[in-house]
Amino acid sequence: MSSNPYIRDFPIFGESSLVYLDSAATSQKPSLVIEAMQGYYRSSNANPHRGLYALSSEATRLYEKGRGDFARFINAPDPSQVVFLRNATEALNLLAYSYALNTLKPGDEVVIPISEHHCNLVPWQQVCKKTGASLVYLYLDANGNIEGEEIGKKITGKTKIVSFAQVGNVMGIELPTARLIAKAHEVGAVAIVDCTQSICHMQVDVQALDCDFAVFSAHKMFGPTGVGMLYGKKEFLEALPPFLTGGDMIEYVSEQEATFADVPQRLEAGTQDVAGVVGLSAAIAYMQGIGYPAIQELEDRLTAYCLQRFSALPWITVYGKAAEGAGRFPLITFAVDGIHPHDVATLLDAEGIAIRAGHHCAQPLMHYLGVGSTCRVSFSVYNTIKDIDRLIVALVHARRVFGYGD
Amino acid sequence: MEIDSLYTQVVLAHNSSKRNRRHLEHQSAVVQGVNPSCGDEISLELDISEDQVIRDVSFVGTGCAISQASASIMADLVRGKTVSEAKNLSDLFFQMIRGGAIDPSLLEATVFSSMASLPARVKCAALGWRTLEKALAEGESKSQ
Numbered sequence: 305m306s307s308n309p310y311i312r313d314f315p316i317f318g319e320s321s322l323v324y325l326d327s328a329a330t331s332q333k334p335s336l337v338i339e340a341m342q343g344y345y346r347s348s349n350a351n352p353h354r355g356l357y358a359l360s361s362e363a364t365r366l367y368e369k370g371r372g373d374f375a376r377f378i379n380a381p382d383p384s385q386v387v388f389l390r391n392a393t394e395a396l397n398l399l400a401y402s403y404a405l406n407t408l409k410p411g412d413e414v415v416i417p418i419s420e421h422h423c424n425l426v427p428w429q430q431v432c433k434k435t436g437a438s439l440v441y442l443y444l445d446a447n448g449n450i451e452g453e454e455i456g457k458k459i460t461g462k463t464k465i466v467s468f469a470q471v472g473n474v475m476g477i478e479l480p481t482a483r484l485i486a487k488a489h490e491v492g493a494v495a496i497v498d499c500t501q502s503i504c505h506m507q508v509d510v511q512a513l514d515c516d517f518a519v520f521s522a523h524k525m526f527g528p529t530g531v532g533m534l535y536g537k538k539e540f541l542e543a544l545p546p547f548l549t550g551g552d553m554i555e556y557v558s559e560q561e562a563t564f565a566d567v568p569q570r571l572e573a574g575t576q577d578v579a580g581v582v583g584l585s586a587a588i589a590y591m592q593g594i595g596y597p598a599i600q601e602l603e604d605r606l607t608a609y610c611l612q613r614f615s616a617l618p619w620i621t622v623y624g625k626a627a628e629g630a631g632r633f634p635l636i637t638f639a640v641d642g643i644h645p646h647d648v649a650t651l652l653d654a655e656g657i658a659i660r661a662g663h664h665c666a667q668p669l670m671h672y673l674g675v676g677s678t679c680r681v682s683f684s685v686y687n688t689i690k691d692i693d694r695l696i697v698a699l700v701h702a703r704r705v706f707g708y709g710d
Numbered sequence: 711m712e713i714d715s716l717y718t719q720v721v722l723a724h725n726s727s728k729r730n731r732r733h734l735e736h737q738s739a740v741v742q743g744v745n746p747s748c749g750d751e752i753s754l755e756l757d758i759s760e761d762q763v764i765r766d767v768s769f770v771g772t773g774c775a776i777s778q779a780s781a782s783i784m785a786d787l788v789r790g791k792t793v794s795e796a797k798n799l800s801d802l803f804f805q806m807i808r809g810g811a812i813d814p815s816l817l818e819a820t821v822f823s824s825m826a827s828l829p830a831r832v833k834c835a836a837l838g839w840r841t842l843e844k845a846l847a848e849g850e851s852k853s854q
Contacts, residue, residue, distance in 0.1 A: 644774035646748055647717070650831060654713035663749055676749040676772055705717045706775075 308602075310594070310685040323657040323691045328473055328501060328635045328682035330523045333583075337526060340586035341579045348582075351575055353552055363578050370581035371568070377588050378499075378518070379509040380535050387541070387568040388576055391532035392500045393423040395519035396467070398534060398547040398571065399496060400427035404465060406545065410436030413462040415493075417442040417450060417479060418672050419472040422665040424498050428467065437464070443672070448475035448624035452483065459487045467496035471505070474664050474680070475624030476635030478502070485515055494540070500524050504684070505603060505633050507596050516540050522580065527587035531580035534571070541567045548573040599685055603634035606683040610636055610692045617696075619703060623673060634683035637664070640699060643706050645679045651702040657695055716824050717775065724779035724818075730786065732768045739849055743771075743841030745833050750777040754841045758849060762793040769841075774834050776822075781838030783818045793846055800839050807832055 311317050313334040316324075324332060344366065350357070352364040368383070375383040389395050404414065414428045418441045432439045442450050442458050459466060466488035470481050481497065488495040497515040499508045504525045510518050517540060522531035536544070546553060546564055550573040555563040564570045591599070614620045619641040626632040640648050645661035652659055660680040663670045670677060681695065703709075724730075739756040750773030757766040767785045771778065784803075788796040802813040809826035822835045 646750075646774040646831070646834065647776065650776075650828065651713060651717065662747065667749075670749070705714065705722075707722060 308686065308688045310602075311688075313590070314686050317686060321656050323655075323687075323694050325657060325659045325681040325683065325687070325691065325695065327504075327684035327687075328476075328524070328680065329660055330529065331504060331526050331684055332686060333528065334526055334587075334590050336590050337528065337583045337586040341528060341583040344579045344582040349579075352578055353569070366585075367576060367578045367581050370585045373585045373588050374520075374533055375535075377592075378503075378520075378535060379511050381511065382538070384566075384568055385535055385538060385541060387534040387536070387571045388581060389532040389534055389572075390530055390577075391523070392498060392519040392521040393532070395532050395534040396423055396496075396498065397427045398544075399467075399517055399519075400431045402544045402547045402571075403494070403540075404428070404431045404437075405434060408432070408435035408437040408464060411462060412437040412464045413440045413460070414438070414465045414467070415440045415442060415458050415463050415488075416466075417444065417468050417472070419444060419448065419475055419479075419666065419669045420467075420469060421473050421498070421500075422667070424467055424469060425668065428465070438462075441668075442468075444475075447626075448472075448477055449626075450479055450484075452480075455480070455483060455487050459484075459491055459493065461491055463488065463491050463493040465494050465496065467498070469498040469500065470502040470508070471633050471635075472624075472666075473501050473635070474637050474666050474669055474678075476501075476633040476637065476682075477624055477626040478506075478633070481513060485513060489514070501633065501635070504591075505596075505600065510535050522584045522587060525587055526590050528577075528580045528583040530577050531584050533584075536567075541571075544571065546570055546573070550574050552576070594685060602685055603683055604632075606687055606689070606692065607632060607634045607636065609689055610681065610683075610695070613692060613696050614638060617699070619708070620699070623675075623678060635680065636682075637678050637680045639675065639678050640702065642708055643702055645677045647706075648679050648699070648702055651705060652695070652698045655694070655698040655701070657691075657698050659695075716821070716828070718821055720783075720818050720821055721775060721779040724782040725775040727782060730768050730782045731770060733770065734766055734768050736765075739845045741841055741845040741848065743837050743844065745773070745777070745837055748773065748777070748834065750774060750834060750837055752777070752781050752837060752841055754781070754838070754845055756842075756845050756849075758793065764788050764791055764793065764796055767842075769838065773837065774831075776825075776831055776834040777837045780819070780822060780835045781841075783821075784838040784842060787817060787819060788842065793849070796842065797846060800843055803839050804836070807835055 314332045350359040350363040352367045372383045485495040494516045496517045518535040520533040523529040553573040621639045623637045649661035662677045734755040736757045738758045744751045752769045752771030754769045807825040812823045825835045
């Protein structure tokens with residue numbers, strides 16, 4: 305473990321002693337991704353889908369190759385079922401405004417877990433306000449799981465949409481994905497899964513999940529910021545009206561009317577982030593090069609070690625505990641007795657350790673847990689046991705600064 | 711910067727002190743201040759006399775040590791001062807945390823001069839003072 309073979313793939317670590325424990329916010333980028341994007345700008349840059357010249361065709365080819373790469377990565381039946389957007393937030397907004405706003409009626413219900421990131425909460429809240437539908441929450445048990453009884457009680461004949469993160473960004477545990485999707489379908493609701501946190505740690509197979517839509521962000525899976533992915537079942541995507549209109553998404557435009565291209569182009573208005581998609585292709589290649597089994601083995605070891613070290617410190621409270629047989633992801637949310645999370649983060653930062661502190665874009669969950677904010681560490685392939693040892697030393701130091709003994 | 715120069719005894723003592731953390735019997739103003747991105751919040755209470763002297767000031771709230779200590783130090787500084795003196799101190803404080811001169815009349819609040827090199831935490835140190843400015847501005851518009 306002392307010689308992690310992946311650190312050298314990430315130039316940000318270079319000779320520095322940075323301990324980066326905020327991969328759940330965004331992962332660091334391997335050279336492979338950085339160089340692929342640079343290579344695109346150096347030798348292949350043109351506006352795709354337009355120019356009748358070789359360079360534009362090359363840009364189009366690379367962009368569409370990215371679509372194919374990602375479709376295969378999530379086992380989508382066809383590349384046309386992948387739409388490129390800016391991020392998962394934009395994908396969820398597209399579903400809220402193009403789908404929900406046009407279909408919800410007063411009395412209908414949208415069901416989400418209380419643990420959702422604001423990106424899978426605020427768009428539904430706003431659309432419910434506009435349509436007279438209700439936003440209904442699935443509450444968590446003491447460990448952060450959702451019990452079957454809660455699912456049966458909340459997902460009913462009134463439910464039109466069930467949307468949830470496969471792995472939450474605060475509790476770090478997998479929700480009962482199969483059960484939620486099956487229940488949604490049983491009552492005739494659309495099932496949307498946010499795979500932003502899950503896909504960097506586990507294989508996502510959209511056909512096996514049988515979800516109707518799934519959303520992703522490239523930057524959480526070693527890719528660049530600015531690229532998000534929406535997967536949809538063909539008949540659902542085809543039913544979506546355009547979200548943004550303009551260039552590249554039309555079929556024919558007259559002075560007063562326009563007809564629109566087929567999906568996915570219909571949902572991709574304007575010049576797209578080709579370099580970002582090239583970076584995504586490289587990120588997928590990087591992940592496939594390591595493979596999920598190796599990623600999981602490394603991350604599981606780090607998570608277990610960190611939890612073990614935390615358990616020896618009586619002044620640390622960890623939130624969330626995975627259900628029997630469910631995955632515990634490399635993300636631990638915790639509190640340090642007597643020190644506000646922001647002070648913890650500042651003191652750790654002074655030691656070169658980057659952690660997240662705050663409400664993690666999940667204020668309703670923080671309120672539900674009865675805490676204002678918390679600390680969070682999250683791990684990726686470039687982290688080591690030594691990083692966690694340094695974290696512990698820095699936490700002990702923080703307690704001393706605040707006048708506490710060991 | 712040396713982080714220990716921020717989390718000093720002064721800051722830690724003010725953070726845990728109850729002296730300024732109370733309700734006032736006579737309140738001429740009660741104003742809420744929040745840092746939405748942090749969740750820091752304080753409710754500042756002021757007792758301002760007819761002749762514009764801050765007879766007493768207190769606060770209740772929750773937040774990081776920097777936000778709470780800064781509010782407490784601010785309360786000590788402006789208590790007994792006139793409204794215009796308090797405004798002047800506030801101007802000096804904001805000048806300091808933006809990297810400007812460190813005025814000795816800020817006394818204990820000069821500990822926050824290091825905030826200029828901690829951009830992520832400036833809003834924490836500023837919360838108490840920002841809320842004070844809001845309270846004084848509201849008082850002014852009321853009296854006009």
